[in-house]
Amino acid sequence: MRDPKDITVNGKQLSDILDSHKKWLLAQGGERANLRGADLSEANLSEANLSRANLRGADLSGANLRGADLSGANVRGANLSGADLSGADLREANGVLDPAAWLADNLDRDDAGYIVYKRIGAGRTFRDPPAGWTIAPGEYLVGVVNPDRGTECGCGVNVGTLSWCNENYTDATLWRCLIEWHDLPGIVVPFNTNGKIRAGRVRLLEIVEPHNE
Numbered sequence: 020m021r022d023p024k025d026i027t028v029n030g031k032q033l034s035d036i037l038d039s040h041k042k043w044l045l046a047q048g049g050e051r052a053n054l055r056g057a058d059l060s061e062a063n064l065s066e067a068n069l070s071r072a073n074l075r076g077a078d079l080s081g082a083n084l085r086g087a088d089l090s091g092a093n094v095r096g097a098n099l100s101g102a103d104l105s106g107a108d109l110r111e112a113n114g115v116l117d118p119a120a121w122l123a124d125n126l127d128r129d130d131a132g133y134i135v136y137k138r139i140g141a142g143r144t145f146r147d148p149p150a151g152w153t154i155a156p157g158e159y160l161v162g163v164v165n166p167d168r169g170t171e172c173g174c175g176v177n178v179g180t181l182s183w184c185n186e187n188y189t190d191a192t193l194w195r196c197l198i199e200w201h202d203l204p205g206i207v208v209p210f211n212t213n214g215k216i217r218a219g220r221v222r223l224l225e226i227v228e229p230h231n232e
Contacts, residue, residue, distance in 0.1 A: 020061055020062075020063040020083055021060075021061045021062045021063060022034075022063055023037060023062060023063065023064070023067075026058075026059065026062055028054060028057045028059075029053075029057075033059070033062070036052050036054070037052065037067060037068070037069075039052070040052035040068065040069070040072060041068050044068065044070060044071070051071065051072065051073065052069065052072040052073065053072075053073045054072060054073060054074050054077050055073050055074070055075045055076055055077065056075070056076045056077060057074075057077045057078070058077075058078050059074075059077050059078060059079050059082055060078045060079065060080045060081055060082065060098075061080075061081045061082060062079070062082045062083070063082075063083045064082055064083060064084050064087050065083045065084070065085045065086055065087065066085070066086045066087060067084070067087045067088070068087075068088045069087055069088060069089050069092050070088045070089065070090045070091055070092060070108075071090070071091040071092060072089075072092045072093070073092075073093050074089075074092055074093060074094045074097050075093045075094070075095050075096055075097065075114070076095075076096040076097060077094075077097045077098070078097075078098045079094075079097050079098055079099050079102050080098045080099070080100045080101050080102065081100075081101040081102060082099075082102045082103070083102075083103050084102050084103055084104050084107050084169075085103045085104070085105045085106055085107065086105070086106040086107060087104075087107045087108070088107075088108045089107055089108060089109050089112050090108045090109070090110045090111055090112065091110070091111045091112065091113070092112050092113070093112075093113045093114060094112050094113065094114045094115060095113055095114025096114065097114065097210075097211070098211055099168075099169045099210040099211055100169065100170065100171040100209070100210075100211055101169060101170055101171070102169040103167075103169065104167070104168070104169045115210065116168075116208065116209075116210050116211070116212070118168075118206070118207075118208035121208050121212070122206070122208065122216075125180050125214070126180065131197055131199055131200070132197050132198050132199040132200045132202070132203075133197070133198045133203075134195065134196070134197060134224075135178040135179065135180070135196050135197070135198055135216070135218075135221065136178060136179055136180065136181050136183075136184040136193060136194065136195060136196060136227070137160075137176070137177070137178045137179070137184070137193075137194045137196050137221065137223075138184055138187070138188040138189075138191040138192065138193055138194075139154055139191055139192050139194055140190070140191030140192040140230040149162075154223065155223065156223055156224060156225055156226075157222070157223065157224075158222070158223050159220055159221065159222050159223075160176045160196075160220070160221045160222075160223065161176070161219065161220050162174060162175045162176045162217075162219065162220075163175065163219070164176075164205055164207055164217055164218065164219045165207065165217070166207055167207075168207060168208065168209055168210050169209070169210055170209065171209045171211060171212070171215070172209075172215070173207070173217060174217075175205075175207065175217035175218060175219060176217060176218050176219065176220065176221045177215060177216075177217045178196055178198075178215070178216060178217070178218060178221055179214045179215040179216065180214040182214060183213065183214025183215055186214075187215075190230065191230050192226060192228065192229055192230040193226070193227045193228035194223055194224070194225070194226055194227065195224045195225050195226075195227050196221045196222060196223055196224055197221070197222045197224055198218050198220075198221055198222075199220075199222065202218060202219060202220045202221075205218050205219025205220060206218045206219075
């Protein structure tokens, strides 16, 4: 984990930027933290006061943001994959992905739920399904979901949009699947998803594209 004293942004020590930002928030001089596009990966920002800071496009992957104040901050386009946001205050933060809006904008749906896609088979994905999974139309895939939205790829049943699946793991069978309405509470949409999400339960509907050995 990187200490703020060891991180430099635009020629300034991150710890000094944070101190100045704190004074700015208290109207005691200082200046607002401009961390746009900064490399803050693996930074230890636990309990940091980043309220109203400019973090647009910053790399916060793997950062410790536990208990940090990000209220009103601009995090649009920031990379939050693997960041620990436990207890962080994200109220009114600008650019935080709204999972409900993302689902509505990116997935088709019918009377039963949201339509998603999953690659199952050889190559980079598993050759044999996990214990308890039966790969056949009408069967359910069930998994314990990692609830951390800062984690791009976590445990659970990982699925995606059709376009995402057409660009990834193309050496495996493509399934059309369904996340039923009553299973929506088990969906996790990562903050910086590029088309992949995870769920606690997914129903297999049909093969869209078989894998040819």
